[in-house]
Amino acid sequence: MKTLNTLLVDDELSAIEGLKLRLERVDGIHIIDMVTSVDEAIECVKNDLPDLIFLDIQMPGKSGFDLLKQFQPEQHPAIVFVTAFHQYAVRAFEVEAVDYLLKPVRQARLNEAIERVRARRPDPLYKQQLLTASDALDGSPGAGSSSSSSYRVESEKLIITDGRNSGQFVPFNEIVWVDAAGDYMCIHTHNETYVMRARLKHLVENILPPEFVRIHKSTAVNIRYIKHIEALRNSEYSIELTNEKTLKVSRTYSASLKSHLFSAVEK
Template identity: 55%
Template sequence: MKVLKTLLVDDEYSAIEGLAIRLGAFPQIKIIGHARNVDAALALISESQPDLIFLDIEMPGKSGFELIKQLQPELCPAIIFVTAFHQYAVKAFEVRALDYLLKPVKRERLAEAIARVTSNFDTHAKKPQMLEVADFLQNGGATHPTDTSTAYRVEQEKLVIQDGHHPAQLLPYKDILWIDAAGDYMCVHTSSDTFVMRARMKSLITDVLPDGFLRIHKSTIVNLQHVVKLEPLINSEYNLILVNHKSLKVSRTFSKQLKESLSP
């Protein structure tokens, strides 16, 4: 078993300490240091050449994405982002991060992420992958066209999320609260996690999702079984409240169909 030299980068020491405690349960992880900003992290990376970095995104001065920009492609470690904000998920996977963990990090998700890193090293996939990271950033974030038809498939009562860089994840439809769009990517939200898949909203609602999912906005789909109430706004628009108290705007275009779908 390869022991991975691991660096923790987060501006909050409590977050570093908590993650270090969790990582202590994984013998394949050897923490060689921590940094609380990008400049300190770059110095440690140059000195110790880690195999893996757990990297926060929002930090004072420079972000985690800016750290990646400054790394030499052929020496770039594997990256697992750890953040409290799901809105960076699309960009994180565009730069080919191995995983994207939301704080507070659950042990089972941490185990999945470490398994992915180990698998990448076992198959010698690390260098090509990280060269893609550098290529993406050096080209200003431009992505290459890909075939979205293989990004997802339907299997029984589960949505199979596959982005082409990670093992497929099986997500029961009943666990999905809502889905929102970010370009050619979709963020699929459960009560506790956010998953990212490359797909188009029209294809999802037409060809993939079962009955009970409804579009309420040009960029939002909801699972009707998790809707608690509608709050009327002006111009025939509404706020829709989910069981987790999440509020989503219903546009006028979709409000009539939504009300009909929720009627007894």
């Protein structure tokens, strides 16, 4: 049985301690950390990607969905939501096949959730399912920002709107990397992540400037923000960005990335 490296994220100390005690009764679970905010969780997963995250939805400052935006779809950990919002979360997560636990967590239900995690096969569409669930919760407590934002382009900026705000202005030169999950696109700057409906191919080929290069079928980076590149097996690479985020470069795109990097150095 593979040991599941597990992260607990909940702003309620009593809830996180109770979950820890129940998880200690389950074989094959190794708790790597317990944090009480999304910002702490983001720091935790930068260099130590867990296999499983137990994640609260409603937390001060940022919702649990803000953490989900940080992962490349192909490297997305399994997520078990922990929530008190039965009337909203259960309906949305059942439709999207996302597991959840209602507070207070029962041992039998926890064991069932872990069995489902072990049976789950890696799927790049998993992130899209989670973002769709976020859409289903839009406007409910703990929902966070809408994932169905639209955008337009003006003067080397993306202007992202969600129907409730006047718009977020995101200059191209502040975008560090972008990743896609189906029809959804996560736009990452050093400090924020924005979600909008778009296709990566169209964005890279028609909207963003040439310094944005594909490194995976679902990911592109701004090469100006690459700090370090390391060779892995099978002609794959790992890159570290200036915000300390580590991303995987697939074999298909490694030659193209190296070519762009050499061209940038020559200039």
